[in-house]
Amino acid sequence: MKIGSAYEIAGRPIGPDHPPYIIAEVSANHLGNLDRALELVDIAAACGCDAVKIQTYRADTITIDHDGPDFTLTEGLWRGRRLYELYQEAHTPWEWHEALFKRARENGVTIFSSPFDATAVELLERLETPAYKIASFEIVDIPLIELCASTKKPLIISTGMANLGEIEEAVNAAIRAGAAGVALLHCTSGYPTPFKDADLRTIPSLADAFGVPVGLSDHTDGLSSPVVAIALGASIIEKHITRLRSDGGPDAAFSLEPTEFTEMAKACNNAWSALGRVRYSRAISEDANAKIRRSLYVVADIKKGDRISNENVRSIRPGFGLPPKHLPTIIGKTVRHDLKRGTALAWSDIEN
Structure with a gap:
């Protein structure tokens, strides 16, 4: 399936011809404190x-309070x-959302969320969210995708754990339900993700397969993966942000501190600028x-009428004389006038 790649969020165009769209994921790093959020x-x-980006759910809308083995994690972070x-512990209380949306807008940045059920979509619609993010774990929840898409907002869909068929089903559902565009984020849902599992070569493959803007939702350490992703064609980078990893919290281990996030954003923009265009002419610089x-x-020194030789003419820097490729042609030719050492050789200096 191929669909058009024109895509924007809150008036900001997103795609290969535009600077990377950098998303700071707050997630659970608020540690249950609104002021910190x-x-x-x-x-x-x-x-x-x-x-x-934030996340919109309650514990009892995403799971149930149960002690059974199915509801207890047995591995990982x-x-x-x-x-x-x-x-x-990790959820963002719904009563915080209005304040968070207001603060983001006061800062001149876009804010949107990952909803996890219909009531979350209802809340986000009241707050006039400009887009929806579908989390990797929810890519198989086609009714949720259709509900978000029916708002006629753009969707960003993370692909962690999904196979190609599941990704295609999600994209088809979003477009069929009226989404104002779809972007896909390659994602490995390991927390944190080992570099060997990042598989960033999937990014251009996603772009080829679906014809939509692609990006990376990253859980590896540091900023290497986002920069490589840009080089591979990523138009969106999503990364968790925290004040200090030492503050703890469910997501701290795979989050960037402010100086690191700043460096990542700058490096991604520099990488995109460096990609430039195909050029075989001289750059201004x-x-x-x-x-x-x-x-x-x-x-x-050469006297008028003397012959040019390898002893009196050489290829050296700077570049004001004849190109070096002409040296074999002019060896043995005579000069028309006296030439001082340090003279840039010109055709007008040579007989014939």
Whole structure:
């Protein structure tokens, strides 16, 4: 399936021809404190993000309070924790949402969320969210995708754990239900993700398969993966942000601190700028250095009528003389007038 790639959020065009769209994911790094959540919005804006993203669910809308083995994590970063207690700790209280949306807008950055059920979509619609993010775990929830798409807003869909068929089903559902565009984020839902599992070569494959803007939702350490992703064609980078990893919290281990996030945003924009265009002409920044390329110079005084030899003419820097490729042609030719050592050789200096 191929669909058009024109895509924007809140008037900001997103795609290969535009600077990368940087999303700061707050997630659970508010640690249950509204003031800290608001501070993280301020921090994210100052770090150069284009958008702040939160998550909209309650523990009892995403799971149930149950002690059974199905509801207890047995491996990974959150091993031993019950789903209900994890989500109870990590959720962003709904009564905070209006303040968070207001703070982001005051900072001049876009804010949107990942909804996890119909009541979350209802809340976000009241707040006039400009877009919806479908989390990797929800890519199989086609009714949720259709509900978000029916608002006629653009969707960003993360692809963690999904196979190609599941991704196609999600994209088809979004377009069929009226989404104002779809973007896909390659994602490995490991928290944190080992570099060997990042598989960033999937990014251009996604773009080829679906013809939509693609990006990376990253859980690897540091900023290497986002920069490589840009080089591979990513138009969106999503990364968790926190004040200090040492503050703890469910998402701290795979979040960037402010100085790191700033560096990542700058590096991604620099990487996109460096990709540039296919060019085989001289860049403006090269003009000055072109003067010190090699050319043919007189390196020993030559009298009128004397012959040019390898002893009196050489290829040296700077570049004001004849191109070096002409040296074999002019060896043995006579000169029309006296030439001093250090003279840039010109055709007018040579007989015939």
